[in-house]
Amino acid sequence: MTTLEGSYPYQAPIDAYGNGGFRFADMSHKGSLLCLPSGIKAWRTAAGPAELTADDFAAVIAEAGAVGVLLFGTGATHVMPSADVRAAFAQAGIGIEPMTTGSAARTYNIMLGERRKVAAALIAVD
Numbered sequence: 001m002t003t004l005e006g007s008y009p010y011q012a013p014i015d016a017y018g019n020g021g022f023r024f025a026d027m028s029h030k031g032s033l034l035c036l037p038s039g040i041k042a043w044r045t046a047a048g049p050a051e052l053t054a055d056d057f058a059a060v061i062a063e064a065g066a067v068g069v070l071l072f073g074t075g076a077t078h079v080m081p082s083a084d085v086r087a088a089f090a091q092a093g094i095g096i097e098p099m100t101t102g103s104a105a106r107t108y109n110i111m112l113g114e115r116r117k118v119a120a121a122l123i124a125v126d
Contacts, residue, residue, distance in 0.1 A: 008040040013112055014105040020124050022105075034059055035108060035120040037066040049074035049098075049123055052081065054088035060119050061092045068117035069095040073104030075123040094119075101125045 012025040014035070021030040024040060032043040036059060045056060049072070054061070060070050070089065072081060078100055089096040099107070101122050111118040 007042065010039055011035065011037060011112060012040060013109040014120075014122070017101060017105050017122070018125060020126055022122065022124065030124070032124045033120070033122045035122065036060065036063050037117070037119065038063060043121060045123065049079040050082065052085060054085050057085065057088065057121065060121060061088060061094070063119065064092040064094055066117060067094050067119045069097060069111075069119075071104040071108050071111075071118065071120040072096055072098040073101030073120060073122035074098050075101055076125050 008025055008027065010025070014022055014024050016023040021028060022033055029042065032045050034041045034043045041059065045052060047053075047056070057070070060067060078098060080098055081096060086096060102125070104120055104122055108118060108120040
């Protein structure tokens with residue numbers, strides 16, 4: 001199994017999560033992830049989910065034409081994103097659905113299998 005350093009150039013379902021990371025496409029990654037139509041990328045977030053800004057989601061918003069909804073995995077607990085983040089997504093025409101990381105990973109896999117225009121921002125959990 002290889003470790004993700006920067007990005008994986010395809011969409012792929014999440015095979016497992018926990019222990020501070022994720023497994024997908026026969027690879028593992030420690031830390032948070034952005035699962036985008038352009039591929040899966042390491043997501044370096046210093047702030048907690050409530051403190052994230054629209055800039056932390058710039059890669060998602062840049063793919064607005066290919067993303068209908070972002071599943072925001074906020075960690076072990078459900079946390080609402082700030083009003084500024086919600087406004088940035090509304091302006092970009094992208095829905096944002098906050099939920100625990102486990103719920104977001106499972107929902108992402110289902111929506112990806114349905115070939116929906118979905119992205120996920122997943123904060124790693126232990």
